[in-house]
Amino acid sequence: NAGVTQTPKFQVLKTGQSMTLQCAQDMNHNSMYWYRQDPGMGLRLIYYSASEGTTDKGEVPNGYNVSRLNKREFSLRLESAAPSQTSVYFCASSEALPRGHPPRTYEQYFGPGTRLTVT
């Protein structure tokens, strides 16, 4: 199992350019997430997808769009990059609670991150 993979690992964009960050997981997880990590600000949730076919805004969705392409893949798009979007972006996935099963944890499995610089 590769776990959660992200591409690219590094990217430099000019202000106004667009790009899509790719994420895939091979653990058959229902839920997937996009976070950004900035120094001193911890992890902030951008968007998440509780299951295939659904997406919801997180804490900082402005300037981003997402697509849950299928159960495995969840992409993050920057339509018009801004310097404020310079950050490290992490994708994560977790299981969802099956009906009838006892409660279980929702630990998240993280990808290695994408370092994005917008000049």
Place this chain on the structure above:
Amino acid sequence: GEDVEQSLFLSVREGDSSVINCTYTDSSSTYLYWYKQEPGAGLQLLTYIFSNMDMKQDQRLTVLLNKKDKHLSLRIADTQTGDSAIYFCAESLCGAGKSTFGDGTTLTVKP
């Protein structure tokens, strides 16, 4: 709303114990987690505790939960240089996949 707070930095000497503290606001939190992030990598789950437990021990790690004060701590015994990393506290609610993360505590272990 949900909020998770941690102190930003902790420095200890190799062989000492480290205690990383976390407070949270949502009393209905069901699961509380500790994640570790090494330089240039994503977060990895270290351990977790259910809200109906007071303590959990896993080798060198001890998690203590004080539900009344909404306080969670992670104790690392015999801290090694390889334990230097950022440690994140997180909470989630039963039936919800989302977690709320603290800002992370950077642990530096000096030889």
